[in-house]
Every structure is written in C-alpha cells, then in structure tokens.
Amino acid sequence: MKKENLVAGLIFLVFSIFLYVETLRFPSPPVQGTGLAFWPRFLLIMLMCASLLLIYSGRRQEGNEAAEGAKRADKDIVIKKPLYAIAVSVLFMVLFKVTGFAFSIFLYFLAITVIVDPDLRPSRLCMRGVQALGVVMLVYVVFGLFLRVNLPKGIFF
C-alpha cells in the first residue's frame, strides 16, 4: 500500500495543479473572497497539501518492499475480472444506444455471468440465455411499462 500511496499522492497532486491552473481563467471576484474561483482554489490547495502528506507517508513507509510486492502480485490477479467487467460495461453502453435495450441487456447478462463463472457448457449457456430473457422482460415491465421510461428500441425494432 505504501508505494500505492506514493503513486496516488502524485496523481492527486498533478490533478490538483492542473485544475488550479484552470481556475486562473475564471473571472475575478467583485468582492474579496466571493468569486467563483475562491472555493475551488481553496479546495485544490487543500488537496495539494493532502497529496504531499500522502506522498510523504508513502516515502516514509517504503521499507517493507518484499511483502508489498507479494501483495501486489495477488491484487494483479484478482483485478483481471473487474477489468473485463469494465470493458463489457462500456460495450454495453454503446450497444444499449445502438441496438436497443433488449439485445444489449441480453448480451450484457450473458457476458457478465460468463466472467463470473466461465463455464461454457451448452446446458449452462442455455440456462443463462433463459435467465437473460427473463431479465430483459423484467426490465421492460418495470421500467418500460410500469414507470414509462423511454427505453431505446435500437436498430432491430
């Protein structure tokens, strides 16, 4: 976690400096302390200070590298599935708009269940397909019929 603190501190520091520079373009206030840049600048300076503290704490505790390295290796393994899920979710958003809610939700459900449990036996896939259809129907009934949300129909309908 120590090296991660260092990296996180640096990211927040760069982020806050970048936004602080952006605030220099804001119009100046009519009365001291009441302009639209005052509040974000105050927050960004605080964030810079907190980031420096985080970097300092990261550097100070950087001793136990071996144990940290082992922990990081474990974390790298478990992060794969969330990364797949993020990719699938981004794809779902695109499909939701283009192909409509029914097709995209059906695929999204299938994709997520495969990431959770990569068992691709035909019987399992059939069962998941039926469940996915059920979820599509549920979304349609709850959001489309009951709550009258204008769900995108997409290119197929």
Added chain:
Amino acid sequence: MDFFAGLFVVLHPSNLLLLVVGVIMGIVVGAIPGLTATLAISLLLPFTFGLKAVPALIMLVGIYVGGIYGGSITAILIRTPGTPGAAATTLDGYPLTMQGKGGKALGFATTASFYGGMLSAIIMILLSPLISKFALQFSSAEYFALAFFGLTVIFSVSGKSLLKGFISGLLGLIIACVGLDNIVPYPRFTFGYTELLIGFPLLPAVIGLFAVSEVLRLFEISGESEEKIKFNIGRILPTFQELKSMLWIFTKSGLIGTFIGALPGAGANVASFVSYSEARRTSKTPEKFGTGMVEGVAASEAANNAVTGGALIPMLTLGIPGDAVTAVLLGALTIQGLQPGPLLFRDHMNVIEPLFAGIIVANIVMLITGLSGAPLVARIATLKKINLIPAIAIFALIGAFATEGSFIHMGIALGFGIMGYFLERYGFPLAPIALAIILGPLAEVNFRTALIRSGGSLDIFLTRPISLVLIVLAVFSVVFTLKKEWDASRKKAGQV
C-alpha cells in the same frame, strides 16, 4: 382543527385503499436504483388526475412516505441507495448485511423511518406556523454552518486513514464544483463539454459510487467460495429493549430531519448525513460507525423520513416547497385547484385535516408493509453471486439512465463506479465523496452569499447565534476525532 374528522375521511375504505396502494408503489419505486420519491410522485401523478382533491392528496402522501423509506431497502441489502437520501444508510446498513444482519438493519430502518415520520407529522400538525417562521430566519450563514457541520462527518466515515478520507472528501467537493456556477453564470471545469454545464447529477453519481463499484468489487471475489458473499438475513424485528435503547437517537434524528426538512432547499440527503454526523458525535463508540452500527442506520432513516413532515410545513403554510418532492406536491395541489399558503388553512380545512391524518396513517401502513415485506425483500441479499452481480449491474445502469432517459447519466454512473472501485481498492473511502457531492453546493453557495452580504467579512458566521453554535459543534467534532486518532496512533507507536 378536527384531526379525527380527517382521520375518519382517510379510513374510508376507498381512501384507505388508495393510501395503501400509494405507500406500496412508493416503496417499490423508491427501492429501484435511480428512481427517487420525487420521480415516484411525478410518474404516478397522472393516476391521481381523475380523483377528487382529498383522495388524490392521500394517495400522493402515501407515495411520498413510501418512496423515501423504499430507498433504504436496496441501500442496506446491495449497497445501492434507491434514493440519494438513503446514501448515508449504506454506510452502516451494508456492512450489517455483510455480517449476516441485513434483517436487523431492515428492521431498524423501518422502525426508525416510522418513528421519524410520525414525529415529524405530529410536529407538523401542532407547530406548523411556529417552525415555518423560525425556518425562514435561516440565512446563508446558517445554511453554510449547517452544511459545514454535516461535512465534519467526513472524518468519521474515513475508515482506516483520516488522510485518505479527507482526500476523498476534497475530491467530492471539487466534483461538486463542476458545471455552471450558481452565483455567477460561468462554467467551471467543463472543458467545453456542454453536457457538463449542469454538473454531475447526484443520483447517477451516487449509484455509480456505491452500486457499480460494489459490482466490480464482487468480481474480485469471483472464483472464491459462494459462502463469502452469500449473506444471511438474521432476525428482522428489533426487540423492545433494542428499541428502548435507540429511542433517543430516533427522537433526535427525527427532530433534526423535521427541522432540516422545513428549510427550503435542504432535503432528505442533507438531513440524513447531518443526523448521522450528530449520532456519531454523541456515540460512546464513534469509531465503530461505518462498520455496521444500527445506530447509523437508525439516525439516517429516522431523519430522512422525518423530512416528509418537515418539508410539508413551509409548503402548506407559506406555499414554499421544502424540497423537490414537495415542489411536485405543490404542483399537484395547484392542479387540484388549491393554493398552498395561509389561506389554505382558512378556506380548505376539509383538505388539510385528511392530509394531516393521511401522513400519520401512511406511516403506520409503511411500518406494517415494511416489516411484513422485509423477510421477502431481504432474500435479495441471499441470491447467488452469479445472479446477484448481473442483476445489480443492470438495474444500477438502467436506473441511472431512467432518471432522465439520458445515456450521459448512464455513462456518469459507470464512470463514478470505475473511479469508486479503484479509489476503494487503494484505501480511499467512498462515503466522504458522496457526502461532499451532496453538501458541497449547499456549503459553497451559502458561504459566498454570506460573504457578499457581509462585504467579505467572516464575522457573519460568528455573530449569528445559530451559525455560531453549529460551527462550534463542527469544530469540536473535528478536533475530537483528530485527537482520538492522534492518541490511537501514539498508543500503537508505544506498543511497537
């Protein structure tokens, strides 16, 4: 005023049926991620057009009460606040579910909501004109002090590292700055994207932070044994002793919720966090808040349901809505040909009496429905991972889309989910971000407005009694937390 005449009208079978249907519909819509009590009333408003004024209002009040309560169910069971007002409920509600005490959390959320709702209804009936006058004395200085006090809870929901909690809080406050400035119409941090002019909408952001990030976290457990995320429900009904020990928190939170509800512009979101902060401040074990304390659930839920009565006070007595829901209710009253304000009490007591009685009965119906339905809904938490993960993901993203039928909102939920997942993974708590996004705009606008009024002098915050008391309480709360952390770290260093 003849309360019992109103009660008689409400208990008429057709009116009672409408009220029960309203409460149940409100609970269902409120529990769906992305759909707030405001949206529940807006969506179900057309159903009341064909009704007369009294039955229509009785049904709408039922939806309101049910909608605010409904948000807590998914907040507790799957860390997906159904409404922004339930965001504070997730802080202790979801850890309780993970400990196999989801039923207990639901039981306390329901009883606390009932108590808060009843208390606020009684206060509304007895003290409406008085509270209305007092609430109108709140100026920007007091609003800022209130938000500042609420923000101090950042330190108490920071988890293991105060510094990381503080950074999370600052991130939330900076996120709240995005969009057109509320005082000077100039875009901040929009980088030319017109979609960002209105800032990051609260609901998709909260859904992303809590629900989507949790879905991604659950993928990490994927491959491990099912038992690790298969939660038990546990006992639902709180015992008499438990309720007795919680009575002070219920009452205090109910009073806080009622009063904050009566303040124009401050709704259930603000009330639940301020009340949570206060419960934590006065607790004997404040360090346990955020790890699964029923007191946290009770404080948040009693306060957000107490907002129902509080928000109706300025709406009915002055025609000023206390929050977004009462703004829609105000519209509903106008559609029915009624003009809220002092004249309503003089000319239409036949409407006011059933309305007041309706809130009381709606809370009773909510309690019965909530407790009897809890064993059923709590089973959500016992679903297998392979069913739970896609269900939360789909309902969270579609819920974010449904708020305004916007693909951008869906993207915001996903973006906040990814950000939340990585922040939490590296030890940055998410609760301070949500808290800061909710309270940030209230704090900034009123801070600057107060400074404009005072010509740039900070004295305005210290010369007004209410503001001074709130600021002193906030400073005391921060100093107390920091000192405790300091002592704990010194003790740890001494042991090493």
